Amino acid sequence: MLAPGHEPRAELVEWMTLVARHARSGRASWLVERRARKAPAEAVTGEHDVFLPPARLRAAVRARRGGAELGVVPDAGPLVVEEFPGRIAALVSAGR
Structure with missing residues (x-):
């Protein structure tokens, strides 16, 4: 859940266990997806995210967000906001 050396x-x-047991991935409707493409968004992942690793996520972000770059937070796992909230705040504030 977190990067190596970090303890969740x-x-x-408990939350991630519930999500894994009960959540199923799905696609948003075409209308919701089209509207979302027009809204400003920031895509960020942790360097050690095992669910959506940077190498896998980068192409999808570029394709869906008009060539946008993926922000990668060093030393973070999939719960970047939990591990490094200040880094996320800085990325959002900078409008990166």
């Missing part, structure tokens, strides 16, 4: 809180482990 018990409630995060």
Whole structure:
């Protein structure tokens, strides 16, 4: 859940276990997806994200967001906001 060397809180482990058991991926309707493409967005992942690793996510971000670049937070796992909230805030504030 987190990058190597970081210990997750018990409630995060419980939450991710519930998500894994009960959530199913799905595609948004074409209308929602079209509207979302017009809205400003920032795509960020952790360097050690095992669910959406940077190498896999980068092409999808470029294709869906008109060539946008993927932000990669060093030393972070999939729960970047939990591990490094300040880094996320800085990326959003910079409008990167």
